[in-house]
Amino acid sequence: MGLLESIRSAFEPADTATETIVGAHxxxxxxxxxxxxxxxxxxxxxxxxxxxxxxxxxxxxxxxxSCAC
Incomplete structure (x- = not known):
């Protein structure tokens, strides 16, 4: 991986899915x-x-x- 690839990967969004909290018990x-x-x-x-x-x-x-945050 060259310098350009390293810089590009630092600014690209991660592939991990983020979970959103819809509420709470x-x-x-x-x-x-x-x-x-x-x-x-x-x-x-x-x-x-x-x-x-x-x-x-x-x-x-x-x-x-009734915010659960």
């Missing part, structure tokens, strides 16, 4: 936050809190009134 009692990356995982599902086992609620982020 929250436990109000424990204040535990679990980020959600996939919109499909929010289909009425209320996963249990890893600390206390109570169902967690889902909040959208960051463009909603």
């Amino acid at each position: 929250w436990c109000d009692d424990c204040s535990v936050r679990t980020p959600v990356y996939d919109e499909r995982s929010t289909d009425g599902e209320r996963p249990p809190c890893p600390d206390c086992g109570d169902p967690m609620r889902f909040e959208r982020s960051p463009d909603s009134g």
Whole structure:
């Protein structure tokens, strides 16, 4: 790899896909936050809190009134 290739590769975007957080599951009692990356995982599902086992609620982020950021 020559100097020109090194410079070009430094300015090209990386090929890795970045995941966007679509919201988070929250436990109000424990204040535990679990980020959600996939919109499909929010289909009425209320996963249990890893600390206390109570169902967690889902909040959208960051463009909603109930920001989970």
